[in-house]
Amino acid sequence: MDETLSLMEKTAFLKGVEMLSSIPTEALAQLAARGKELHFEAGQVIFREGDTNRGAFLVVDGLVEIRKGRALDTVRGAGLGFGELALGEGEPHTTTAVATQHTHVLNVTNEEFFETMLDYPEVGLAMVRSLAKRLTELGARVHDLEGQVAHLNATLKRSGVEIPQYQSGTYVRPEGLS
Secondary structure, eight states: OOOOSOHHHHHHHHHTSGGGTTSOHHHHHHHHHHOEEEEEOTTOEEEOTTSBOOOEEEEEESEEEEEETTEEEEEEETTOEEEOTTSOTTOBOSSEEEESSOEEEEEEOHHHHHHHHHHOHHHHHHHHHHHHHHHHHHHHHHHHHHHHHHHHHHHHHHTTOOOOEEETTEEEOOTTOO
């Protein structure tokens, strides 16, 4: 798990990341200096649900699956980040990240990342734009899923199947179904 990139190479990598490309090189150099390089082999867990939060990760090379329980949430490749910035230092992760091939990442603690944002507001602005884009994408996914559920419910109804009702966080089965 040794360092393999010079500060200049880390900074150049960060400058090439779409979300960070408009940020001044000086700010990226500070972020690069704070970043710790880590390497993971295929199948190696980067963090598990319940593990103590270690900050944000940015994939230099490789591929990482992000899972919630057994469900695949997303896959992150080169130039993409993952981690849970909403967590405080030491709070438990709510997802699991697993390298699917040899993966090289830069890891920056949330505290160091937030310090960089305070020193360089451009970093915070880039994060807000990135998060807004992600929220828009997730909203579109939810809308698509709601459409699929409505279609399935209509199909079940036409087939004479009574649809379970969702109440207070659980599905309530119709009378007579076990």
